[in-house]
């Protein structure tokens with residue numbers, strides 16, 4: 001914005017000199033005559049007192065641009081693209097503060113295999129960051145947990161961390177890292193939290209249940225990937241802690257997590273009780289209907305709103321009944337993906 005103009009300045013601007021349209025209507029003057037006129041104008045202008053600009057009342061939080069408070073600026077700037085916001089942020093310090101509120105509220109960092117180190121976060125502490133994701137944090141070194149906890153305590157606006165999938169498997173976090181992020185965690189996708197080595201699902205749930213999540217609103221239990229699970233000759237079979245028998249969720253695991261808001265669950269995460277043959281192999285027939293005690297328990301999960309029905313295992317009639325009740329009485333959305341037997345599909349169809 002330019003300097004405040006005096007009245008003389010304003011009048012001068014409206015003089016049609018130099019405007020081709022107006023020259024025809026003006027009386028012709030010689031060049032020397034015009035020179036004198038300009039000089040006289042100049043004199044007049046110097047004589048007139050400079051009128052001070054009218055005082056504008058400003059909202060205190062405003063950065064001197066206009067009478068708008070930040071909230072109104074937010075409503076205007078929200079219509080701009082990221083690119084335009086970035087350009088606008090170069091105009092002035094005040095506009096940078098305003099544009100940063102939008103550019104940095106939920107920053108999307110370029111994916112890295114292990115997240116950003118504490119040293120990088122230290123350079124970002126002046127920014128108005130509100131939401132972050134678990135893959136954004138680097139937890140590999142000995143003192144990183146304390147370091148990141150300290151960094152987080154210096155972000156006064158941070159109110160939300162989402163524990164979610166990153167681009168790489170290495171973006172999953174350990175239970176120890178989850179403890180650091182816990183005060184801010186709003187959403188968790190449980191397969192993004194790594195169980196400790198040789199830990200059963202029950203031990204995992206016990207650890208999880210000990211953590212306090214004051215802001216947690218949603219927990220998703222996705223499809224549990226078990227390589228070789230449906231091949232009874234799988235190399236891990238025969239070992240006492242075969243992944244087939246210990247990696248998925250049992251009834252007691254859900255009971256351990258009953259204080260957590262589980263909103264979405266894939267039926268594939270349910271642990272069946274395998275029979276173990278004399279040779280140590282997990283005995284498993286997917287076509288034989290199996291009764292999961294976890295399925296009727298789903299009716300007690302008050303936060304549950306989506307169940308993905310992705311079952312390689314045939315289930316009992318009672319289980320089917322519970323699933324129908326879940327849909328018809330509790331209003332849970334059943335997403336039918338894959339079902340072992342046609343009978344199940346027919347019964348779950350509306």
Ligand SMILES: [Zn+2]
Nearest residue numbers: 237242244282
């Ligand atoms: Zn096995």
